[in-house]
Amino acid sequence: MRQKAFTLVDVLVGTALALIVFLGIFGAYQLALQVVGQSKARIIATALANQKIEMARNLPYDDVGTVGGIPPGVIAETEDIARNNIAYTVKTTVVYIDDSFDGLAPIDALASDYKRLKVKVFWQGRFSGEVNLITDIAPKGVESEAGGGTLQITVFDSQGLGISQADIHLVNVEVLPAIDAWYQTDVYGDLVLVGAPESVESYQITASKTNYNIDRTYGAEELANPLKPHVSVYEGQLTEISFSIDKLSFFSTQTLSPWGEDSFNDSFQDISQIAESVDIIVSEGQVSLATSSQGYLPGGYLISSAVSPGDLLNWNKMIFTDIEFLETDLKYQIYYATGTSWLFIPESDLAGNASGFDVSPIDLSGLDIEKYASLKLRANFFSNATISSPLLEDWQMSWITSQATPISYASFNLTGAKIIGTDESGNPVYKYVRTHVSDVQGLLNINDLEWDSYTFFAVPGSALDLAGTDPLPQPIDLLPETTLPIELYLEAENSLLLTIKDQNTLEPIFAASCRLSNSYLGYDQQRPTDQNGQALFIPLTAASYDLEIIAAGYQTYTGSLGVVGDQTLTISLTKSP
Numbered sequence: 050m051r052q053k054a055f056t057l058v059d060v061l062v063g064t065a066l067a068l069i070v071f072l073g074i075f076g077a078y079q080l081a082l083q084v085v086g087q088s089k090a091r092i093i094a095t096a097l098a099n100q101k102i103e104m105a106r107n108l109p110y111d112d113v114g115t116v117g118g119i120p121p122g123v124i125a126e127t128e129d130i131a132r133n134n135i136a137y138t139v140k141t142t143v144v145y146i147d148d149s150f151d152g153l154a155p156i157d158a159l160a161s162d163y164k165r166l167k168v169k170v171f172w173q174g175r176f177s178g179e180v181n182l183i184t185d186i187a188p189k190g191v192e193s194e195a196g197g198g199t200l201q202i203t204v205f206d207s208q209g210l211g212i213s214q215a216d217i218h219l220v221n222v223e224v225l226p227a228i229d230a231w232y233q234t235d236v237y238g239d240l241v242l243v244g245a246p247e248s249v250e251s252y253q254i255t256a257s258k259t260n261y262n263i264d265r266t267y268g269a270e271e272l273a274n275p276l277k278p279h280v281s282v283y284e285g286q287l288t289e290i291s292f293s294i295d296k297l298s299f300f301s302t303q304t305l306s307p308w309g310e311d312s313f314n315d316s317f318q319d320i321s322q323i324a325e326s327v328d329i330i331v332s333e334g335q336v337s338l339a340t341s342s343q344g345y346l347p348g349g350y351l352i353s354s355a356v357s358p359g360d361l362l363n364w365n366k367m368i369f370t371d372i373e374f375l376e377t378d379l380k381y382q383i384y385y386a387t388g389t390s391w392l393f394i395p396e397s398d399l400a401g402n403a404s405g406f407d408v409s410p411i412d413l414s415g416l417d418i419e420k421y422a423s424l425k426l427r428a429n430f431f432s433n434a435t436i437s438s439p440l441l442e443d444w445q446m447s448w449i450t451s452q453a454t455p456i457s458y459a460s461f462n463l464t465g466a467k468i469i470g471t472d473e474s475g476n477p478v479y480k481y482v483r484t485h486v487s488d489v490q491g492l493l494n495i496n497d498l499e500w501d502s503y504t505f506f507a508v509p510g511s512a513l514d515l516a517g518t519d520p521l522p523q524p525i526d527l528l529p530e531t532t533l534p535i536e537l538y539l540e541a542e543n544s545l546l547l548t549i550k551d552q553n554t555l556e557p558i559f560a561a562s563c564r565l566s567n568s569y570l571g572y573d574q575q576r577p578t579d580q581n582g583q584a585l586f587i588p589l590t591a592a593s594y595d596l597e598i599i600a601a602g603y604q605t606y607t608g609s610l611g612v613v614g615d616q617t618l619t620i621s622l623t624k625s626p
């Protein structure tokens with residue numbers, strides 16, 4: 050009898066169905082565990098809250114209050130209790146209630162009608178949660194005279210809307226007993242504290258909320274004339290104060306030099322960057338004269354592809370590496386595009402170009418970029434000996450670009466527009482004034498900023514000047530709950546931009562360690578090269594410096610150079626044997 054076997058498709062489908070079933074069962078099991086866990090924790094939390102309420106109800110009315118709170122009492126504001134391996138936090142708040150039945154303060158002479166006790170029990174962990182219970186406790190007989198005044202605190206956001214559950218920290222060490230208590234605003238952003246002891250400019254109040262900025266009062270010991278001084282409360286009077294907080298924002302900043310360097314490079318691994326050639330041979334990274342049956346030909350030339358930078362600020366220089374044997378010669382010339390043809394740059398604009406250059410580098414910085422927007426390189430080969438040919442190993446042409454270069458460890462100042470008061474001389478004291486430093490990549494996230502108008506400045510005495518920002522103009526408005534990228538362009542009188550390349554391929558070397566030092570100046574800084582093989586040292590003092598470059602797989606380079614103005618230097622490293 051023939052028996053049917055399972056195919057691979059049957060096995061895969063069956064396995065998938067089994068996985069779906071078991072994953073569903075596992076998910077339901079996980080959900081059941083969570084529900085059971087939360088239920089157990091909530092039962093215990095509810096019991097703890099009820100215990101706190103029952104304890105308060107059995108206290109004498111005058112003792113119903115928190116230690117350091119308004120009204121004062123014997124109940125701890127915060128307690129940590131462990132039950133069944135779960136850590137619970139019990140937060141108790143007691144406030145006087147001014148019932149509108151008999152009028153409100155300050156019309157109501159006895160504003161402390163009764164006390165409202167709120168117990169909040171919360172726990173963290175896998176099955177976190179919280180329980181809130183509220184009860185009112187009235188005095189036996191007529192309402193009591195608590196004395197003091199009424200303090201009304203309002204917290205609103207940047208749009209003027211009240212913020213519920215904002216945290217209010219109230220401190221007053223000038224009264225007995227001293228006050229140090231935490232409260233929360235209601236759904237309208239209000240907190241009314243009846244029976245606050247009379248005290249002159251000694252109520253220190255801070256309004257905050259998770260992921261919001263902080264607003265607070267200030268004392269005369271902090272600044273001469275605060276705009277929002279510590280609060281006074283007077284007997285039988287209503288004192289009102291408001292605070293403005295909103296969600297935090299941050300700047301994503303990058304410190305940059307407003308210029309960079311780019312280059313055309315050809316190490317002649319192929320002919321892809323050659324526009325024209327006559328009687329030359331490109332082979333294994335070298336260019337030589339072609340040969341005939343009698344030996345090397347007496348002459349030939351090579352012309353590069355057109356170099357037409359789109360972000361050209363200034364031409365820089367041409368660099369070449371060649372070998373000239375006895376009775377051979379290599380001369381270099383620069384062509385430019387006229388729109389219809391290519392011509393030699395005239396002697397009046399580039400002295401030596403007519404006869405050809407034979408010493409590297411060739412300075413191109415004086416060329417007019419409007420007239421000479423596109424260039425080509427030409428190498429002319431000569432040989433008076435049929436057994437020898439000059440060899441061209443590589444050539445490069447660099448230019449200054451408008452592409453910014455990151456500045457490592459650059460310092461800058463940031464100041465907000467909000468003022469908290471004035472100093473002894475009447476000068477404004479700003480709420481936010483900080484000095485920041487970017488990282489090795491020139492990046493820095495400035496976190497926990499409140500909404501404001503901010504201005505970036507160069508640090509006085511740092512030798513760095515702020516050339517501009519993006520976006521413009523300053524000050525820069527930062528709205529609540531916003532991430533705003535900022536580019537800061539800094540410049541100095543003296544700087545050095547290094548470009549590190551492989552000697553054979555002319556490809557940039559990433560993460561090479563560049564160390565620049567001058568023992569007399571006490572300067573010793575190290576920078577890694579970026580993906581373009583570049584490292585920028587800024588600011589510098591005009592002087593001579595020692596340079597060391599170390600890259601994995603390459604021979605170490607050491608040398609010295611003088612730096613005056615904005616200088617660029619390209620260094621090719623040789624691979625280790």
